[in-house]
Amino acid sequence: MTAVTVLETDGVLAARLPGAEYLALGLVVPTGFAVDPADAPGTAHIAEHLAVRRATTAVAQPPALAAFTRCHATVFTAEALPEQATDALRAFAALTAPVRAAAQDDQALEQERRAVRHELEVTAAQPAWRIGAAVAAALAPGTGLAAEHDATVDTIGAVTRDHVDGLVAADYRPGRCILAVVGDLPARELLERAAQAGLGVPPDPGPAPQPSVRRRARRDPGLPPAHGVSFLLAGPARAAMDPWSPAVLDALVSPSGPVATAVRELSGTAPLAHTVLKCRYGWLASLAWRGDAPAALLADAAGRVRDAAVDRVVAAAARAHGRARGAPQVPTRLRDELIAQAEGSGVGPASAGVPFDVERAAALVRVLLDGARVWRLRDGAAEVIGG
Structure with missing residues (x-):
């Protein structure tokens, strides 16, 4: 690159x-x-x-x-x-x-x-x-x-x-x-x-956007009953995010990734949805399945990945990072990397050329798996039921 x-x-x-x-x-x-x-x-x-x-x-x-x-x-x-x-x-x-x-x-x-x-x-x-x-x-x-x-x-x-x-x-x-x-x-x-054009002016000393807290309890009654597992990248881990951290999160919640595969082997069911939400103060990656299976099933699946398949997550992240590094630069892509840097939701273009570090990526995978949270969604609200 x-x-x-x-x-x-x-x-x-x-x-x-x-x-x-x-x-x-x-x-x-x-x-x-x-x-x-x-x-x-x-x-x-x-x-x-x-x-x-x-x-x-x-x-x-x-x-x-x-x-x-x-x-x-x-x-x-x-x-x-x-x-x-x-x-x-x-x-x-x-x-x-x-x-x-x-x-x-x-x-x-x-x-x-x-x-x-x-x-x-x-x-x-x-x-x-x-x-x-x-x-x-x-x-x-x-x-x-x-x-x-x-x-x-x-x-x-x-x-x-x-x-x-x-x-x-x-x-x-x-x-x-x-x-x-x-x-x-x-x-x-x-x-x-x-x-x-009037856009280059000294920074305003006004307050930066602050982390938000939920202002009121809200439910979404239209959501079907579901259960799932999520991985949160926040705090020090979010502040020290490596260029390949997004690829690690994507690999963890990919429908064909090791977590979804482990659950499929245990229950025979495919994920209902997967998502990665991004904020300057944290990223949340989630996999969801329809129904109300016991927390033990998801905990067992996460345990299997933690014990035996960290290498699979790292390998998938390495491939994704390699494709990103090898992709030709175009103005819109570079612009979007600058935007991510400016809003605090990404690592910026300067780090795109950093070689993939297997040991650091594996350490991040273990941290995320150790902090995996199992949850149940019913009556339109999520409830943590294990970790």
Whole structure:
């Protein structure tokens, strides 16, 4: 993998990628569903939609913006040809313009509320996401992941313009946001262009997003009875995450991985869902099976992996890390790595070239397996039943 130099100054991460035919841009705003007002879950999501509306009307030829709200970050991305760079950067600057949501008419707010409601309906139809969020409420209440399903089609109507205005005023400011930009231009020129667009400003001393605690007990009565096993990467282990740590988690909860295989051998059943939820304060990987099998079955499966199959997890992680290192760099991929670095949910592009360390990976696998938590999901809520 070709080494990439990343320059950072005043809220901008810039990297040159020789041969890139387009620019890839991303903006990280330090707000998300884990810091929504307690009485208005979904505020950050609606603010995201209104910000896109504002940015796409700020320039004559705006880029096609994509956006998504996560635990402690809201992320906007776009691609642009080199000759479109000025308009693209101005559109991104408009995302953080000092404009109140109330300046937009009621029709715009209601249109975006309906759009968010539709997205929530689509997401609610995905059992992996819903199960993962319910398990996070029981296993990882201090990470922010527990708030992932606070906003629902029923609660989104409680979000007012005052809620959105307060969130935008607090977090949608240049000094609170980080821009990532990648293209075949000198990194210093990218920094200069960002500054000219109004994006390169000294960091704001405001508070960083904090770990969230569950604000209220919530149940999801539509979830089927299930049981499963989860692995949490948090605390010191999360802070010291290696480049291959994500691959280790993926291997642990892969439907064809050693944990799922061990359960299949014991019970003859395949997983119902698998998921990895990410937050700057922790990652939670889960495997779920339909029904209410005894905790001993899952504990036995995790024990088998711990005693005999650590090497299989490490080998799968090594292969995945090797594929990532060998994959050609493209602007969007490098941009996304910079975004992960900026929001604190990943290790950043500088570590992608680090060779796989078998001993460190095996140690992480053992730590995760030793801390595996077995749980049962019934009446829409997860309950820890073993470890």
